[in-house]
Amino acid sequence: MTRRVTIADIAAAAGVSKGAVSYALNGRPGVSEATRTKILAIAAEMGFVPNRAARSLSVSSAQAVGIALRRSARTIGIEPYYMELISGIEATLSAGSFGLTLQIVGTVEEELEVYRRWWAERRVDGVLLCDIGTSDRRLDFIADLGLPAVAVGGPVEGARVPAVWHDDVEPCRDILEYLYTLGHRRVARVAGIPGLLHTAIRDQAYADTAAELDFETVTTIHSDYTGEQGAQITRRLLSSSKRPTAIVYDNDVMAVAGLGVAHELGLEIPEQLSVVAWDDSPLCRLTHPALTSLTRDIPAYGSKCAEVLLTLIGENKVSEPPSTESRTFSVQCRPAQLSPRGSTGLAQA
Numbered sequence: 250m251t252r253r254v255t256i257a258d259i260a261a262a263a264g265v266s267k268g269a270v271s272y273a274l275n276g277r278p279g280v281s282e283a284t285r286t287k288i289l290a291i292a293a294e295m296g297f298v299p300n301r302a303a304r305s306l307s308v309s310s311a312q313a314v315g316i317a318l319r320r321s322a323r324t325i326g327i328e329p330y331y332m333e334l335i336s337g338i339e340a341t342l343s344a345g346s347f348g349l350t351l352q353i354v355g356t357v358e359e360e361l362e363v364y365r366r367w368w369a370e371r372r373v374d375g376v377l378l379c380d381i382g383t384s385d386r387r388l389d390f391i392a393d394l395g396l397p398a399v400a401v402g403g404p405v406e407g408a409r410v411p412a413v414w415h416d417d418v419e420p421c422r423d424i425l426e427y428l429y430t431l432g433h434r435r436v437a438r439v440a441g442i443p444g445l446l447h448t449a450i451r452d453q454a455y456a457d458t459a460a461e462l463d464f465e466t467v468t469t470i471h472s473d474y475t476g477e478q479g480a481q482i483t484r485r486l487l488s489s490s491k492r493p494t495a496i497v498y499d500n501d502v503m504a505v506a507g508l509g510v511a512h513e514l515g516l517e518i519p520e521q522l523s524v525v526a527w528d529d530s531p532l533c534r535l536t537h538p539a540l541t542s543l544t545r546d547i548p549a550y551g552s553k554c555a556e557v558l559l560t561l562i563g564e565n566k567v568s569e570p571p572s573t574e575s576r577t578f579s580v581q582c583r584p585a586q587l588s589p590r591g592s593t594g595l596a597q598a
Contacts, residue, residue, distance in 0.1 A: 254297040262291050274299065313348040314338075314558060315373035317360045319380060322353050324475060329501055329530030330547060334401070337551025338377065345559055347374075361390055368396050374562045377401050377554055378410070381446045397561040401554050402446055404579055411561070413554045416584040417447050420543045421454035423587045424525055425462065428495045432596035433523060434465040437486050437493035439479055439503050443471045451499065468493070472503065479503025483510040487522070494596045495523040501532045501542070508536055508592070519594030529588060538591025545585040553582060 256274070260267045265284065272279035273288035274297075280288070316338075318325060325331045339349055350373055354360045364387075367373045375397035378387055385405070391398040392409035403412030428436055438455060441448045452469060459467035470486075472478040479498060486493055487510065498504035504526030508518065516522045518538055526533050529542035557580060 254295045259288060259292050259295060259297060263288050311371055311374050312346060313350050313373045314342055315350040315367050315376045316379060317352045317354050317363045319354050319360060327502060329532060330528050333547035334551040337548035338555045341552045341555035364391060368394050375558045377558060381405060382444055383446050383449050397558060397565050399554050399558045411557055411578050413557055413580045415545060415582050417450045418454040420585040421451050422458045424497055425458045427587060429462050433495040435491060435493045436464060436495045437468045438497045439482050439499065440469050440471045441474050441499040474500050474503065476502045476506035479506040480510050483507035487514055497525040499527050501526045501528050501530045504540055505532050505536055518592055523593040525593060541590045541593040542588050543585035544588045550582055
């Protein structure tokens with residue numbers, strides 16, 4: 250057929266009513282198992298594809314999950330973390346016949362408006378909240394809407410939505426203890442965006458660990474996660490009178506950019522400077538030398554976030570009317586593991 254197959258076409262071919270076809274396709278009672286089997290076979294043979302928009306009106310389900318990101322499209326396009334996270338999310342959603350709706354926004358107000366519109370138009374069945382802040386008003390807003398949601402990050406004390414998160418404290422301690430053992434006493438960290446929860450947790454973890462060990466300095470400078478800022482901050486650090494002997498970066502893009510600056514300035518890696526990255530994307534193994542990194546399974550993390558959200562959506566569907574009661578629980582994933590490679594070595598005396 251050269252046009253879209255409809256329920257009426259299937260009904261005519263099966264010799265039944267359109268209502269019977271609807272019951273069979275949606276798994277609802279009202280037809281015998283023999284009739285259901287016959288209708289499904291005819292639908293498959295005719296290449297029937299359900300109209301998602303029409304189906305959402307009839308069963309109050311959009312079969313879609315939404316993500317609104319306050320990052321530029323360019324940043325997301327080159328940031329391995331997001332690509333791996335979304336790949337994991339998409340793998341779980343597609344297995345459940347759910348789609349993913351992605352929206353780029355500029356401000357938190359725009360993001361809240363997107364959620365309000367998605368909820369009003371029944372565009373999505375639930376949302377994943379990324380880049381959780383230390384004081385994040387999105388959490389209460391989403392809970393008040395009654396839209397199923399999962400916070401991608403945490404732990405979030407007093408939150409009215411579930412959170413799926415990695416422990417950032419233990420990996421920070423591992424990094425500093427590892428560098429200390431190698432003889433490094435002047436360490437710098439090119440951190441992420443201030444105000445994000447995981448940035449604040451790492452800030453405190455580095456400060457606490459540095460206070461326990463005999464470092465000369467452990468300096469933290471915040472950035473926007475871009476390679477441009479990573480390079481700029483690295484150049485400033487390495488041009489100082491007491492340059493660090495090791496630099497830790499909060500993402501792989503900045504680490505690669507920082508490594509490039511070190512080469513540009515003629516520093517030998519790791520003899521004159523050790524470099525550590527987070528997330529351990531393929532970028533870390535394509536550099537020379539390969540980057541020591543904190544390794545965590547980001548696709549599996551995205552998959553777990555989607556799995557928890559689909560569970561919430563399923564629970565919401567069986568409630569008549571859908572429940573607006575907040576679900577508050579926390580799922581902790583395995584923390585990042587330090588993977589030493591060629592970019593770290595003994596500090597020079």
